[in-house]
Amino acid sequence: MTVRAGVVVTGTEVLSGRITDRNGPWVAQRLLDLGVDIAHITVCGDRPDDLTAQLRFLADQHVDLIVTTGGLGPTADDLTVATVADFCGRELHLDAALEVHIGGIIARWRGRVSADPDPAPLQAGIRKQAMVPEGAQSIPPTGTAPGVAIAAGQLPAILVLPGPPGELQAMWPAALETAAVAAVMARRSVFGQSTIRAYGLSEADLAATLRRAEQQIAGFAALEITTCLQLGELEMVTRYPESSADAYHRLAALVTEHHGAQIFSTDGSTIDDLIAGRLTGRRIATAESCTGGKIAARLTDRAGSSAYLVGAVVAYANELKIGLLDVPADLIAEHGAVSEEVAARMAEGAVGRLGADTAVSTTGIAGPGGGTDLKPVGTVCFAVAIAGRPTVTRTRRLPGDRANIRALAVTYAMHMLAETLTAPNPA
Amino acid sequence: MTVRAGVVVTGTEVLSGRITDRNGPWVAQRLLDLGVDIAHITVCGDRPDDLTAQLRFLADQHVDLIVTTGGLGPTADDLTVATVADFCGRELHLDAALEVHIGGIIARWRGRVSADPDPAPLQAGIRKQAMVPEGAQSIPPTGTAPGVAIAAGQLPAILVLPGPPGELQAMWPAALETAAVAAVMARRSVFGQSTIRAYGLSEADLAATLRRAEQQIAGFAALEITTCLQLGELEMVTRYPESSADAYHRLAALVTEHHGAQIFSTDGSTIDDLIAGRLTGRRIATAESCTGGKIAARLTDRAGSSAYLVGAVVAYANELKIGLLDVPADLIAEHGAVSEEVAARMAEGAVGRLGADTAVSTTGIAGPGGGTDLKPVGTVCFAVAIAGRPTVTRTRRLPGDRANIRALAVTYAMHMLAETLTAPNPA
Numbered sequence A, B: 001m002t003v004r005a006g007v008v009v010t011g012t013e014v015l016s017g018r019i020t021d022r023n024g025p026w027v028a029q030r031l032l033d034l035g036v037d038i039a040h041i042t043v044c045g046d047r048p049d050d051l052t053a054q055l056r057f058l059a060d061q062h063v064d065l066i067v068t069t070g071g072l073g074p075t076a077d078d079l080t081v082a083t084v085a086d087f088c089g090r091e092l093h094l095d096a097a098l099e100v101h102i103g104g105i106i107a108r109w110r111g112r113v114s115a116d117p118d119p120a121p122l123q124a125g126i127r128k129q130a131m132v133p134e135g136a137q138s139i140p141p142t143g144t145a146p147g148v149a150i151a152a153g154q155l156p157a158i159l160v161l162p163g164p165p166g167e168l169q170a171m172w173p174a175a176l177e178t179a180a181v182a183a184v185m186a187r188r189s190v191f192g193q194s195t196i197r198a199y200g201l202s203e204a205d206l207a208a209t210l211r212r213a214e215q216q217i218a219g220f221a222a223l224e225i226t227t228c229l230q231l232g233e234l235e236m237v238t239r240y241p242e243s244s245a246d247a248y249h250r251l252a253a254l255v256t257e258h259h260g261a262q263i264f265s266t267d268g269s270t271i272d273d274l275i276a277g278r279l280t281g282r283r284i285a286t287a288e289s290c291t292g293g294k295i296a297a298r299l300t301d302r303a304g305s306s307a308y309l310v311g312a313v314v315a316y317a318n319e320l321k322i323g324l325l326d327v328p329a330d331l332i333a334e335h336g337a338v339s340e341e342v343a344a345r346m347a348e349g350a351v352g353r354l355g356a357d358t359a360v361s362t363t364g365i366a367g368p369g370g371g372t373d374l375k376p377v378g379t380v381c382f383a384v385a386i387a388g389r390p391t392v393t394r395t396r397r398l399p400g401d402r403a404n405i406r407a408l409a410v411t412y413a414m415h416m417l418a419e420t421l422t423a424p425n426p427a
Helices: A023-033 A048-060 A080-088 A096-110 A120-129 A165-176 A179-185 A203-216 A242-259 A271-278 A294-300 A318-325 A329-335 A340-353 A402-422 B023-033 B048-060 B080-087 B096-110 B120-129 B165-176 B179-185 B203-216 B242-259 B271-278 B294-300 B318-325 B329-335 B340-354 B402-422
Strands: A004-010 A037-044 A065-069 A092-094 A131-133 A137-139 A147-150 A157-161 A191-199 A224-230 A233-241 A263-265 A284-288 A309-315 A358-364 A379-386 A392-397 B004-010 B037-044 B065-069 B092-094 B131-133 B137-139 B147-150 B157-161 B191-199 B224-230 B233-241 B263-265 B284-288 B309-315 B358-364 B379-386 B392-397
Touching (some): A004 A048, A023 A165, A048 A065, A048 A080, A048 B048, A080 A092, A080 A157, A137 A165, A147 A179, A157 A179, A165 A179, A191 A242, A203 A233, A284 A294, A284 A340, A294 A402, A294 B294, A309 B318, A318 A329, A318 A340, A318 B309, A318 B340, A329 A340, A340 A392, B004 B048, B023 B037, B048 B080, B080 B131, B080 B147, B080 B157, B131 B147, B137 B165, B157 B179, B191 B242, B284 B294, B309 B318, B309 B340, B329 B340, B340 B358, B379 B402
Parallel strands (some): A004 A037, B004 B065
Antiparallel strands (some): A092 A131, A137 A147, A191 A233, A224 A233, A309 B309, A379 A392, B092 B131, B137 B147
């Protein structure tokens, strides 16, 4: 059977948009990987009434599992355990052993801090974190806050996890082993999920193909298809029961037939995966102006990237383009710093000066200032230099504000790099 | 009076954690800035029943305004307008002028694409986007999708916005001018909000101070305080009615008295703001190993950073530390690449070679491989070099996985830089 879950993210800092929630997406992905369907994610501030309303909503939607994140800290705004206990009609009890354990963690954490003249306020915070609802299973803290799992009669199972993403993720394996969560997991059945990724394909064109598929493919209705356009990448994810695998394969073939030129992945791999594979045995460098180091940062996000990434030069000032990347000063004077000519010499300079055999470069106007009639804000020039081949250059006008232009430029550079690495060597 | 809003983020790609939602936080911040309280954010997939349930939930919670994001595209999974119309009991009508307008946008977008042998599927997508609920106000598209605003009797006002963040943000000013939204805005009253930011302060210690404040400060209960720890920065945000400004100022004084050494901002400014101010008239460079360009990327996120950022060298390979940053090879052999000695020479090399007067450097082990007993994964050495002063170096062991270690290292480098820039010049 389909097991459905809801995730409740607590914290006024998330609700108010001051910090970006990482826990909702992380928990959702783990549950989907485990074959659990996600019905709702809700975000509420540190207000018991709003949290209770969201728990009630999810229970009314008959989800099998509710996972809450956050609100387990020592401060008075951290109210999740007390609110969940109240929602389940359970009393809170002090777990004395847990109190000692948390006290020990805090003492080690504070370390060098001098003895507190009045330890009572600190102790009150520790005691608050050691309160456990009656009949609930406590999950050992991975920071200072223990988790809680409760199976309460007709209500969904409730799993209460801490807010700091590192603590939450470290606690996940133990959380899955609690009796309440394990009982839910035992009920699920298997779904497949497949992903097709394209770059430079419009949603309108994919939508047209999907309308054709709906008419042509028997069993199309059993495929749950979602599409998402992000930074020029269009992702189509299809979730389907095992019995509909055939219909999915016919759909994938139709989409590939119509949009093969734009599709770069049908097996779930990302552009980062493809680039990493294609860089095996190579030494790459980046030479960045408007992207300010973001391409290098993206490449080094990946463990093991030191096998192929040598380094980068961020040449924001023209003197650095000249001094560190050997771009001729008169080339800049003639064509301007934002030109394919300069981009090409930056990439070639990175190959030469950084001891690489492959380099990608960017030079552009991210704004908000610096645009001209001929080169408005959003104009970005790119080059990919590969030793022994002619350097490839391109220019794009990217839309949006400074952050969007920079993000689009990084994605464009990644795709141009991936494509150039697979192109047949004309030499 | 307090005006409350709920935000509904739609899209299976968000619900399933494949992409990080940027719209919920953005809309929440804009509404808070306008004095509207945010009660709930909910996320649902592209399923009409789940979306209807969330709209019903928010209406039952008596919010004054519901803002939905996403689900306005041409594909069959984009169902927001039809679902909202159904929820409000309104028929959908084709807006013929809007259909022509959207068709024109799509035609320009597709541009070079050759004439479609069968335009019907594409036209169906365009027609779908031109359907408007009866009595609703259509908001002109900023991409291909128009927005919608509805005031429907006893229900909250509903504002339907597109999913792509650039489109949504561009549409916001027009959305506020719709009759339905303007009527809600006319009802709100004013709250103040103040933020205190600290680095290296534990939540437990702040919680203890807040417990003291609760006992000492009259009117404390009217202050809505939320705290959030992120990458070592502890943020305390207090929202309060104008009549409680005095209580807030007493609280701020108490917190500053106890934790002044860790507090770096009481006026809402971020560490990025402080650094930008302190770099006026300076020329800064970064020399990065384990952070891979992330510090340069962070500094250049800011418009106008070209006034003080010269550039950066990402010296992932040791040859680049030697070749581009003048780190002596025997220093690396003697102390290892991850050492304060090497960090210092990297920063000094960046000052010398990049024509800067200020530089910050990192060299560390982000993992998962490369750790040793003496220098485990998470060990990161930092240096700040300022021309004419002794170079400052430090070593930290940062917790978590590769992504967390790198993110913590960037934040640490930012704080070390800000602090060094304000330290009295010993020369």
